[in-house]
Amino acid sequence: MAPHRATEPYIGLMSGTSTDGVDGVLADLAGGSIRLLARASRALPDELRRELLALNTPGPDELARAANAANALTDCYADVVHDLLACAKLPASAVRAIGAHGQTVRHAPESGYTLQINAPARLAERTGIAVVADFRSRDVAAGGQGAPLVPAFHAACFGCGTGRAVLNLGGIANLTVLDDPVRGFDTGPANMLMDAWIQRHQGLAYDRDGAWAAQGSCHDALLTALLNEPWFAMSPPKSTGRDLFSLAWLDDRINRLPCSKPLPAVDVQATLLRLSVDTIASAVRQHAPGAQEILACGGGVRNPVFMNALARALPCRLSSTDACGVPAQDVEALAFAWLAQAHLQGHAACLPAVTGARHATIAGCLYPA
Incomplete structure (x- = not known):
């Protein structure tokens, strides 16, 4: 009888600057390998896509609009997570963590900030899975660009x-x-x-x-x-x-x-x-x-x-x-699954030779399930 193979399932979610939709993957990252278990995509609703694009420039009532857009985007993320679990026939409890980058609406590392619309606590609540998010901020705090992350x-x-x-x-x-x-x-x-x-x-x-x-x-x-x-x-x-x-x-x-x-x-x-x-x-x-x-x-x-x-x-x-x-089409979503694993393992994945930061940093913040 073959020995049981340990698994480390992670989910990666990506909605990039094209704002066309959410791509998600469920991957087994045990032992440093990458084994794709499921993939899923959902288009962003037209109204949400327009709002995300509008939030890239100054406008009225930005704080409330950004918070509402973050919640709506996160609900799309949660739907993709449920699609992935159903496709792979896995319970949420089997997944170690979700890597969810969010939607960048302002990126000004020269001014010391970068802003990704996201609601990771809401995503953890809706899915019952720990979430790693806010991948850029620590690198920016260390004097880096916070990008690229991959x-x-x-x-x-x-x-x-x-x-x-x-x-x-x-x-x-x-x-x-x-x-x-x-x-x-x-x-x-x-x-x-x-x-x-x-x-x-x-x-x-x-x-x-x-x-x-x-x-x-x-x-x-x-x-x-x-x-x-x-x-x-x-x-x-x-x-x-x-x-x-x-x-x-x-x-x-x-x-x-x-x-x-x-x-x-x-x-x-x-x-x-x-x-x-x-x-x-x-x-x-x-x-x-x-x-x-x-x-x-x-x-x-x-x-x-x-x-x-x-x-x-x-x-x-x-x-x-x-x-x-x-x-x-899966590379960036896989990257955020991998970055979530790197965070939990304490592995510094933001590299000074890439971002110009003073030192390497662990990317992301953890929102427990």
């Missing part, structure tokens, strides 16, 4: 010294260089500006398969104006979000162009795709010159126009994390 997980999952780098294509793109020490930083927008632009002009949440961008032509003067953003020239460690790369930022650059007639909206979309491609490729050339392979994950992997353009622009091979047995 490089330590990437190293654990994909290995160091492998000639690889990991590229997450969410709303923002971030790159993990799997050297020793591990390095990681945001490169700028991935899908975020493209999503916002197509939402404005076509009422769609995202550009499916990059079809709209493929119909347009890159506007060289606009691309130059966008690339002149000083943030791109900053050296890592660095992180960013909607605080900088918003439609207001884009509108300002468009309005400054000496154009006699409005730019076709489809050409702006094509230019935004090119902006993401060029800034990612530039970051790889500058900061991962030895990389032989880029492993891509996140929602952008499902955009063939984006991926094909990246493959042409990068100086090395591009593939998906699917090729390593880790579904590209």
Whole structure:
């Protein structure tokens, strides 16, 4: 009779800067391995998505609106948790903890704060499972960016010294260089500006398969104006979000162009795709010159126009994390399951070489079941 195998089930939840939905995974992390047990996703209700986006900029009654949005988001998280448990046929009591990052609405580490909308106590109450949340604050308190959070997980999952780098294509793109020490930083927008632009002009949440961008032509003067953003020239460690790369930022650059007639909206979309491609490729050339392979994950992997353009622009091979047995759509949710485990084990997962903090820190705060 085979010996009983010990298990360590954790749940990871992610609703990223694209604000399109909640992705969740249930994974067995026993013994340093990663075994996916279940996955589930739910779209965010349109009203909640609009409110989360609105809370990225100052507005009336923000405190009450943020608290209400946190509760509504957490209820979506709880629904995904119940879906995962049902799929895996596990009781809540079997799960060690949930890693729930929350929704970033303000990120200003240079001012000493970062804000993720979340209600982890409510999530623990609704699920009966301990919750680890607030992953950025301690690193920011130690002088770091508090982001990106996933490089330590990437190293654990994909290995160091492998000639690889990991590229997450969410709303923002971030790159993990799997050297020793591990390095990681945001490169700028991935899908975020493209999503916002197509939402404005076509009422769609995202550009499916990059079809709209493929119909347009890159506007060289606009691309130059966008690339002149000083943030791109900053050296890592660095992180960013909607605080900088918003439609207001884009509108300002468009309005400054000496154009006699409005730019076709489809050409702006094509230019935004090119902006993401060029800034990612530039970051790889500058900061991962030895990389032989880029492993891509996140929602952008499902955009063939984006991926094909990246493959042409990068100086090395591009593939998906699917090729390593880790579904590209699950990587970030798996990272938060892993970060929850790291917190309970007292493992410092916020790395100074990534965030610029004075020392490594244990990420997150625990809300017991």
